[in-house]
Amino acid sequence: xxxxxxxxxxxxxxxxxxxxxxxxxxxxxxxxxxxxxxxxxxxxxxxxxxxxxxxxxxxxxxxxxxxxxxxxxxxxxxxxxxxxxxxxxxxxxxxxxxxxxxxxxxxxxxxxxxxxxxxxxxxxxxxxxxxxxxxxxxxxxxxxxxxxxxxxxxxxxxxxxxxxxxxxxxxxxxxxxxxxxxxxxxxxxxxxxxxxxxxxxxxxxxxxxxxxxxxxxxxxxxxxxxxxxxxxxxxxxxxxxxxxxxxxxxxxxxxxxxxxxxxxxxxxxxxxxxxxxxxxxxxxxxxxxxxxxxxxxxxxxxxxxxxxxxxxxxxxxxxxxxxxxx
Ligand SMILES: Cc1ncc(COP(=O)(O)O)c(C=O)c1O
Numbered sequence: 001x002x003x004x005x006x007x008x009x010x011x012x013x014x015x016x017x018x019x020x021x022x023x024x025x026x027x028x029x030x031x032x033x034x035x036x037x038x039x040x041x042x043x044x045x046x047x048x049x050x051x052x053x054x055x056x057x058x059x060x061x062x063x064x065x066x067x068x069x070x071x072x073x074x075x076x077x078x079x080x081x082x083x084x085x086x087x088x089x090x091x092x093x094x095x096x097x098x099x100x101x102x103x104x105x106x107x108x109x110x111x112x113x114x115x116x117x118x119x120x121x122x123x124x125x126x127x128x129x130x131x132x133x134x135x136x137x138x139x140x141x142x143x144x145x146x147x148x149x150x151x152x153x154x155x156x157x158x159x160x161x162x163x164x165x166x167x168x169x170x171x172x173x174x175x176x177x178x179x180x181x182x183x184x185x186x187x188x189x190x191x192x193x194x195x196x197x198x199x200x201x202x203x204x205x206x207x208x209x210x211x212x213x214x215x216x217x218x219x220x221x222x223x224x225x226x227x228x229x230x231x232x233x234x235x236x237x238x239x240x241x242x243x244x245x246x247x248x249x250x251x252x253x254x255x256x257x258x259x260x261x262x263x264x265x266x267x268x269x270x271x272x273x274x275x276x277x278x279x280x281x282x283x284x285x286x287x288x289x290x291x292x293x294x295x296x297x298x299x300x301x302x303x304x305x306x307x308x309x310x311x312x313x314x315x316x317x318x319x320x321x322x323x324x325x326x
Contacts, residue, residue: 010215017222018187021158023167028193031185031210035148035174036064038184039111041196041204042170043068045188046109046142048203049195053087056103056110056141058094060119060289063111063146072111075118075288094119095128100135107141109170114160117149118288120263121255121295129166142169142192148184152176153225153300155257156235163256176300179221181214230300234258237307241296244311249318260296262314267291273317282313 015029032038047053057063057072064073071085079085092099094116103110110132116122129145136143145168150160154176157163161171169192174184196203208214225231234257242253245262252263264270273294274284285295294314298307 008210008212008215010212010219011210014215014219014222015185017219017226018173018185021226022171022187025167025189026169026171026187028190029185029187030193030196030204031183031215032206033182033184033208034064035172035184036066036069037206037209038148038172038174038186039063039069039072039146040066042144042172042186042188043072043109043111044204045170045186045192045196046144049192050108050140050142052106052108052141054104054106054108055086055089056107057089057091058112058116059091060094060116060122061091061111061113061146062118062288063113064148094122095125097126097128097131100132103132103135103139103141105139107136107139109142109144110136111144111146113146113149114164115150115155115256115259117259118290120287120290120293121259121261123254123256124164127165129161129164133166133168136169144168144170144172146172148172148174149297150256150259152222153231153234153257154259154297156231156238158226158231160256177221178214178218179224181217183214183218184209225300234300237298237302237304240304240307241311244308245314247315247318249322254293258296258298258300258302261287261290261293262296263290263292264294265292269318269321270294272321273314276317276320277313280313280317282310284314 018029019027030041059074062073063069068086071089074091092102133143145161147159151173170188172186177183238257250262254261277284287293287295
């Protein structure tokens with residue numbers, strides 16, 4: 001069980017099912033304990049496969065909190081106390097194709113969130129991901145997409161990148177894959193993944209990654225999501241939220257599916273809404289880099305009735321704030 005010398009059935013079934021639903025070349029999956037560990041594995045894999053060290057990440061990215069994941073996240077205040085982090089990391093601006101020239105033959109990989117979460121649920125525009133992929137292909141760099149938030153149905157497709165005509169070299173998953181149990185995973189072609197096999201042997205080691213109880217939970221979650229209408233309902237629920245959340249203090253709703261951010265005129269209003277909502281039984285949250293956003297990421301199984309109730313709580317609070325300031 002410990003280092004994968006013995007193959008256990010739940011992990012095999014889970015990784016087979018994932019392979020059936022990932023692009024056909026991405027047929028091999030390594031299971032980890034968390035999203036951040038999966039990011040570490042993906043970065044190590046890209047360096048090992050290409051023999052290059054440079055990593056390109058996006059400004060305002062978040063990929064987790066271990067040293068490698070923090071190195072490719074862009075949050076100076078949080079990183080500073082832990083410096084130095086891993087070297088040879090450069091940052092580009094998400095959605096800016098002019099900066100793609102920074103990806104060169106020195107680049108091992110480009111790592112991006114398919115939809116930038118902490119930055120305010122910024123979706124890729126104008127075939128950005130496909131263009132990053134083209135540039136990576138041209139210089140022999142790998143494209144890693146972090147699907148830890150959009151993955152497993154949240155954007156109306158099983159994987160967020162399926163909305164954007166793009167097929168990465170390495171896909172990283174976590175969060176929703178476990179249905180509440182702790183899991184992470186990174187997937188790639190067998191050819192790429194095989195480079196972790198030797199020199200050194202067992203290029204990534206984990207005691208509990210692929211644990212049969214966790215793998216069984218993830219398998220059950222994935223089967224339920226794939227065989228029910230949860231994914232298609234996600235887009236109906238997005239429409240319902242957008243319709244119910246019409247209010248003069250909401251300037252924009254960003255994101256896709258059930259990964260939405262409601263933008264308010266000030267950070268102060270956001271704070272009030274989140275704290276007051278909590279007292280009324282509604283869980284919202286802040287986003288790391290966008291102080292004017294409230295995060296709306298309910299469970300995919302939320303009922304329409306609960307969604308309407310939640311939206312009403314938000315608009316009631318906004319009405320109160322509006323009348324206080326008049
Ligand atoms: C986009 C993204 N990547 C990576 C992670 C890290 O995952 P974990 O918290 O399971 O380590 C998170 C967690 O919030 C995330 O949102």
